[in-house]
Amino acid sequence: MAGKLKAIVDYVQKNSTFGGLAVAKMTMMLKEDVSKVTDATPDDAAKIQKFREVAKEILKVDSIPV
Structure with missing residues (x-):
């Protein structure tokens, strides 16, 4: 399923x-x-x-729901 990478980028941007x-x-x-x-x-x-991994580091969280 395509779109997971975009979802991660969008999640970081929104949060x-x-x-x-x-x-x-x-x-x-x-x-x-x-x-x-x-x-x-x-x-x-x-x-x-x-x-x-990069998203978790930037947001300083242990996990992301995406």
Whole structure:
């Protein structure tokens, strides 16, 4: 099911005080422009795991529901 990567990026943006800054930080940490991720972007298990780890670090939480 495509869209998991986009859901993670959207979750970080919505749950951060400065959403744009959080997305920029994700881009820096992942070395990939996450603002270009869409619902049509194919999901890859390794990428999903990386996105989740970075999201948890940025939001300073132990888990994310996405």
